[in-house]
Amino acid sequence: MVTLTAPETSTDTNAEAAQHAASTDSFSVDLAGSPVRELNQALHNAVDGQSWTVANPEGKHSLAVGIDARVSVTINGHAGYYAAGMHQKGDVTINGNAGVGLAENIMSGRVHVKGDASQSAAATGHGGLVVIDGNASARCGISMKGVDIVVGGNIGHMSAFMAQAGRLVVCGDAGEALGDSIYEARIYVKGTVASLGADCIEKPLKEEHLAELGELLAAAGRTDNPADFKRYGSARNLYHFSVHNSTSY
């Protein structure tokens, strides 16, 4: 279910990309002169091992969506809505900020934003790793279904709403109603939590959790100490309809 991109794997990819930097497997696209449609079509036709650099994204929407090959894409600038939407297999790096729905429904592979991300980052993601070095806005990880998310800064309200599976790691603070109606996803927060949503509780941080948190932080290239985090998850009290829960809904 959960696909974690190990650090050594991404190192290999980077090395491979560097090796092909001067070859025909390396492509540059300037969105100031060509439409997003051409970029996405080219990425859909791409084969494993190719690397792409995108200039002048200027906040355009749906950049690098639907990738389904082990390609490496670097976007130099800000991306609009749904950057790297429904991503599979490859690596996408955004040297800027990302708009609403970054890497929504990601299945596998890795998406890395060097700046901040807007609302609903990694929404409904089924797998893969999403790294946001800056802050993420509201509803980060909403309805997540197996994706791993590591946020270097803070996250906004209603994050991990109805989160079903996967791990959300927050190195800063979390906003209101964290993990409302959460299922089996696990949340780790280093800073403060403004409030927990319905049926979300703090849980003990055991050895197994320290270990997986350490792996996630390392995969995101971070040096935070896992022991500084608190873990949150489902109390599982709302899994079944009950008269006695009517005030919780």
Add this chain to the structure above:
Amino acid sequence: MTITSLPAPAQAPATPAQHTEELGLRESATFDRATIADIQRAAATGVYDIRGWGAKRKVPHFDDLLFLGASMSRYPLEGYREKCDTDVVLGDRHASRPLHLQTPVTIAGMSFGALSANAKEALGRGASEVGTSTTTGDGGMTPEERGQSKHLVYQYLPSRYGMNPDDLRKADAIEIVLGQGAKPGGGGMLLGQKITERVAGMRTLPVGIDQRSASRHPDWTGPDDLEIKIGELREITDWKTPIYVKIGASRPYYDTALAVKAGADVVVVDGMQGGTAATQQVFIENVGIPTLAAIPQAVQALQELGVHRKVQLIVSGGIRTGADVAKAMALGADAVAIGTAALIALGDNDPRYAAEYAALGSAAGYYDDFQDGRDPAGITTQDPELSSRLDPVEGGRRLANYLRVLTMEAQTIARACGKSHLHNLEPEDLVALTIEASAMARVPLAGTSWIPGAK
């Protein structure tokens, strides 16, 4: 609902029902027996009633319309000799691979989970046999369904259960669901009895929980976002796949206009009689508007934007006969969708299961506890023994028969009105039997030229 949850009386008094009228007993129109049973059930359980099916209350419907037929000034077509085409193209506004269906009667979205795998396969088989489409539901696409469906519409729902780009690229069309007629503004619901290991796995949920899915999409809000979302789905599918937007009928004039502006290829409008697998009864019966009231509003929006017939309109919610199909199309729909009627064709509410319905506290013709997963007909269940009662090949054959009858009935009416294609039916072919239907459908009251509210 059933009354099985009520505590059984120690000794059932033998009250012969046929004597109530002779005794001069008067039933209250306000507190009728169904209402009394609802109050008793609520008092006994403390939980609202959840059930399947659509609105059961009587609302103005296609029954309240009649066709005028040809006479002196209109020439009819020969019933078995002159051609009356039924095909429809859906999604040619922006998509490079629109659907071309042989009949305008399509199968509405119903999930694997709500329905058994056999039922989904039977729907696919029946639809494919007559060249029409079937639709996934809130729970993803199964290989059986994809394999048996020539034209498969993949629903894009708020929950995104089982949503993935591989299936998205396999879909013949994508239907972004904003709501459904049975519950505009409500999310999906699937109770624990039906969350088996396979269903739970497809939805990434713990086995056996009561699933209550989201009512709003997680990554877009409102028409401006929807336009960007449609753009993303088009980019992922390389602009090949038609994109529908489905709305539950509440404000169909505005919703249709906004869906068109957001870039939809097809708008699907589902009236309040449209079915559900599990929803609160209070929601089903009190939210949304009748199908008849929704169609003219949606058509008006399309006409004002100059896209009627370019952005196709699919209407669902209470389609039962070829006359209903013809009436929906005469009011301006390009196609219709059936859900409840398709399940009945497969064997739902069949009197042959009368004893078993009785054991569940219901009766053939009344059974609506689709949420319970104990369907004697093997359709709305995940129980292997019950599911095995529905033979998908035989079920598919029955559905194909029914779809052929609907199509031929609609042709019969169209020829009588002198139309060589179902799409040539028009509001001028219709009159209404009641003032209410006349006002909603915007066709004259029979025998008059009066349309209430017309300017």
